[in-house]
Amino acid sequence: MGKSSKDKRDAYYRLAKEQGWRARSAFKLLQLDEEFNLFGDVTRVVDLCAAPGSWSQVLSRILIQGQTVGRAAWEDKRYQELRRLREAGSLPEEYRSGLCAPPSSKPRKDVKIVAIDLQPMSPLEGITCLKADITHPSTIPLLLKALDPSYDPMSTSIEASHPVDLVLSDGAPDVTGLHDLDIYVQSQLLWAALNLALCVLKPGGKFVAKIFRGKDVDLLYAQLKVVFEGVTVSKPRSSRASSVEAFIVCTDFRPPRCFRASLDSPLGARNTLQQNGDKDLALSTERSRITRDDGIIELIVGSEPQHTDGDIRWIAPFLACGDLSSFDADASHKLPEGHVSLDPVQPPTAPPYKTALEERKKMGGAYGKTKLGTGI
Numbered sequence: 001m002g003k004s005s006k007d008k009r010d011a012y013y014r015l016a017k018e019q020g021w022r023a024r025s026a027f028k029l030l031q032l033d034e035e036f037n038l039f040g041d042v043t044r045v046v047d048l049c050a051a052p053g054s055w056s057q058v059l060s061r062i063l064i065q066g067q068t069v070g071r072a073a074w075e076d077k078r079y080q081e082l083r084r085l086r087e088a089g090s091l092p093e094e095y096r097s098g099l100c101a102p103p104s105s106k107p108r109k110d111v112k113i114v115a116i117d118l119q120p121m122s123p124l125e126g127i128t129c130l131k132a133d134i135t136h137p138s139t140i141p142l143l144l145k146a147l148d149p150s151y152d153p154m155s156t157s158i159e160a161s162h163p164v165d166l167v168l169s170d171g172a173p174d175v176t177g178l179h180d181l182d183i184y185v186q187s188q189l190l191w192a193a194l195n196l197a198l199c200v201l202k203p204g205g206k207f208v209a210k211i212f213r214g215k216d217v218d219l220l221y222a223q224l225k226v227v228f229e230g231v232t233v234s235k236p237r238s239s240r241a242s243s244v245e246a247f248i249v250c251t252d253f254r255p256p257r258c259f260r261a262s263l264d265s266p267l268g269a270r271n272t273l274q275q276n277g278d279k280d281l282a283l284s285t286e287r288s289r290i291t292r293d294d295g296i297i298e299l300i301v302g303s304e305p306q307h308t309d310g311d312i313r314w315i316a317p318f319l320a321c322g323d324l325s326s327f328d329a330d331a332s333h334k335l336p337e338g339h340v341s342l343d344p345v346q347p348p349t350a351p352p353y354k355t356a357l358e359e360r361k362k363m364g365g366a367y368g369k370t371k372l373g374t375g376i
């Protein structure tokens with residue numbers, strides 16, 4: 001497949017190159033921001049599984065450079081449209097009493113962004129890049145030290161240090177195509193990202209992560225709802241409808257009283273939390289499945305947290321996001337007149353398939369000497 005045909009089949013791939021994003025995933029975060037206003041009042045951000053770095057670029061453009069992208073661009077576009085309607089004398093009733101311009105975007109002070117990935121990442125101005133494994137406990141002190149060089153793991157416990165406003169995770173394993181296996185491995189990454197987030201988020205903080213919608217995903221929603229006030233599943237227009245991928249957007253982190261985030265017992269997995277001496281607080285992995293007569297599967301997730309009223313089954317609201325005028329990720333699009341196909345902004349620095357490609361090249365490539373050599 002030529003570059004141009006890929007540009008045509010995937011509008012976001014083409015736009016990413018034209019707008020200077022390292023990956024088309026940038027549009028997923030921008031569209032999530034349009035819907036959820038992720039970056040208001042945010043200055044400390046952790047970008048997990050960040051390579052090649054398009055989400056970090058979004059953070060850099062919004063927080064460090066003060067560019068009008070994401071929510072700000074959407075608000076600006078809406079304001080311009082309403083102004084045009086006012087000039088044409090057809091402004092809707094509800095806006096007639098006053099139409100306010102959105103505040104202009106500007107760089108924020110004292111921004112700290114840390115990006116973490118297993119793969120090395122090309123540097124981005126203002127962003128601290130760490131090559132580390134998010135499933136490994138040693139990554140948290142590294143991250144806290146990157147956010148605050150005076151952080152001392154000997155005198156400040158991880159439990160006491162919660163400086164982060166927003167944790168993002170776009171983690172994905174190398175997919176095998178075996179759906180159940182891929183969903184399982186992805187859920188382990190999500191589990192690691194969530195435990196890391198619980199250890200570093202401020203009360204009121206946000207957590208946004210990629211999920212693969214597998215069959216027990218409502219168990220995950222119920223667990224997230226114990227520690228976050230708002231939990232919504234969202235599918236940006238730039239994420240292909242054919243993919244099981246979606247994003248969980250969790251707002252207003254409010255850990256239950258007596259909850260201590262700890263990697264020794266992630267999410268209270270091995271222990272239950274003690275509340276008022278002897279009453280257990282739910283966050284345990286204890287669970288069971290009941291198939292009801294009507295075929296609906298109920299998941300029982302331990303005993304009740306304080307804030308629910310008996311019904312522990314909880315379905316997160318689902319919101320599609322991204323302006324309706326934006327491209328549909330599953331459609332082919334006519335290329336603009338005079339279109340010239342561009343090279344990707346940042347090819348992967350050390351992709352896991354690099355050695356395989358080199359070996360194949362040495363052997364003449366898939367359609368080269370290998371075939372001729374075998375006389376096929």
Ligand SMILES: C[S@@+](CC[C@H](N)C(=O)[O-])C[C@H]1O[C@@H](n2cnc3c(N)ncnc32)[C@H](O)[C@@H]1O
Binds near residue numbers: 023048172
């Ligand atoms: C879909 S890509 C992320 C794209 C990125 N958000 C962007 O916008 O450029 C998924 C990333 O997850 C990373 N990853 C997978 N497992 C990881 C782990 N255990 N620790 C850190 N990163 C991991 C991969 O190396 C890969 O770069």
